[in-house]
Amino acid sequence: MSIQVTLISHSEDPMRSLYMAYRTCYSQLTPQQVLKRIGDDRITDAEMKHFIEERLKTGHASPLEQVSFEFAISGVSRAFSHQFVRHRVGISFEQQSQRYVTYKDGEFPYTVPETVRKAGLADEMAGHFREVGELYEKMVAAGVPAEDARFLLPNATNTNFKITVNFQALLHICDLRLCTRAQWEFRKVAALMRSEVMKAVPELGKYLQPKCGELRMGYCDESEKDWEACPIGRVRPHKDALFRLYDSYRKGELAPLRAEDWDTIEEKESAEAAEPY
Numbered sequence: 001m002s003i004q005v006t007l008i009s010h011s012e013d014p015m016r017s018l019y020m021a022y023r024t025c026y027s028q029l030t031p032q033q034v035l036k037r038i039g040d041d042r043i044t045d046a047e048m049k050h051f052i053e054e055r056l057k058t059g060h061a062s063p064l065e066q067v068s069f070e071f072a073i074s075g076v077s078r079a080f081s082h083q084f085v086r087h088r089v090g091i092s093f094e095q096q097s098q099r100y101v102t103y104k105d106g107e108f109p110y111t112v113p114e115t116v117r118k119a120g121l122a123d124e125m126a127g128h129f130r131e132v133g134e135l136y137e138k139m140v141a142a143g144v145p146a147e148d149a150r151f152l153l154p155n156a157t158n159t160n161f162k163i164t165v166n167f168q169a170l171l172h173i174c175d176l177r178l179c180t181r182a183q184w185e186f187r188k189v190a191a192l193m194r195s196e197v198m199k200a201v202p203e204l205g206k207y208l209q210p211k212c213g214e215l216r217m218g219y220c221d222e223s224e225k226d227w228e229a230c231p232i233g234r235v236r237p238h239k240d241a242l243f244r245l246y247d248s249y250r251k252g253e254l255a256p257l258r259a260e261d262w263d264t265i266e267e268k269e270s271a272e273a274a275e276p277y
């Protein structure tokens with residue numbers, strides 16, 4: 001079963017909601033007056049977009065909680081779902097139950113990681129799960145309730161979600177779970193959620209980045225060892241490098257600009273080359 005992520009719906013006009021949330025804080029106008037000005041185009045879409053982008057550069061994050069997205073997520077493993085439901089704030093989950101859903105004939109859908117396939121162990125995994133399914137079916141037939149027969153089931157077993165998440169929580173989830181340090185399946189789900197939001201509200205979707213993204217922190221705060229191992233680490237500075245740079249600057253220990261740097265700045269070579277003319 002493959003992972004599927006569908007954006008079911010979102011706040012009616014996310015940019016208007018966000019603009020109004022921010023504007024209410026910074027304006028003498030009442031929110032009703034702001035709404036009227038949006039309605040008769042005295043406040044244009046371009047102005048709203050610019051204002052929101054400027055606010056997003058600040059740490060004023062609570063207005064982002066006023067925009068929400070609803071997703072259907074299916075074909076994910078229980079290994080993924082254990083991690084997903086650890087997010088506690090700004091997200092509501094409903095998940096397929098293993099108490100109320102009994103797998104028919106002991107056949108449960110599951111995920112085979114690519115690494116298992118590459119190791120040539122997918123068939124062995126399937127054989128093992130077939131035996132698990134047979135025993136599950138035997139238990140159910142013997143009157144064991146699904147909530148107890150499920151004790152046999154592996155982390156690979158698939159599950160489904162219907163969730164609602166606000167934009168601030170989604171940004172946080174993407175900060176962590178689009179990072180190359182996150183587990184591949186969670187990274188995939190986060191990337192699919194991002195792609196769905198990009199289609200519907202690209203002005204907001206673009207902010208869904210790993211925390212080192214240019215629209216998020218812009219640097220890496222994982223360990224230096226992990227930063228070195230990250231396939232995109234080289235294009236993002238590590239936070240320790242920034243602190244070292246700042247420390248050298250504070251202590252007046254930064255290497256001074258060299259004579260050749262000044263030549264470049266003053267365009268000495270090109271000025272000399274230009275003399276004959």
Ligand SMILES: Cc1cc2nc3c(=O)[nH]c(=O)nc-3n(C[C@H](O)[C@H](O)[C@H](O)COP(=O)(O)OP(=O)(O)OC[C@H]3O[C@@H](n4cnc5c(N)ncnc54)[C@H](O)[C@@H]3O)c2cc1C
Nearest residue numbers: 083086087088089090091169172173176177179181182183
């Ligand atoms: C790469 C990676 C590896 C991980 N490894 C492990 C692991 O080995 N073992 C493990 O158990 N978990 C692990 N986790 C899960 C992690 O510990 C968190 O459970 C998960 O990131 C969700 O919690 P959160 O605080 O990030 O987000 P949320 O729960 O969604 O919280 C959102 C924000 O609200 C803040 N917040 C939430 N609740 C409170 C509160 N009560 N008081 C104050 N602030 C609060 C959080 O600090 C966060 O900033 C891992 C996560 C990642 C990304």
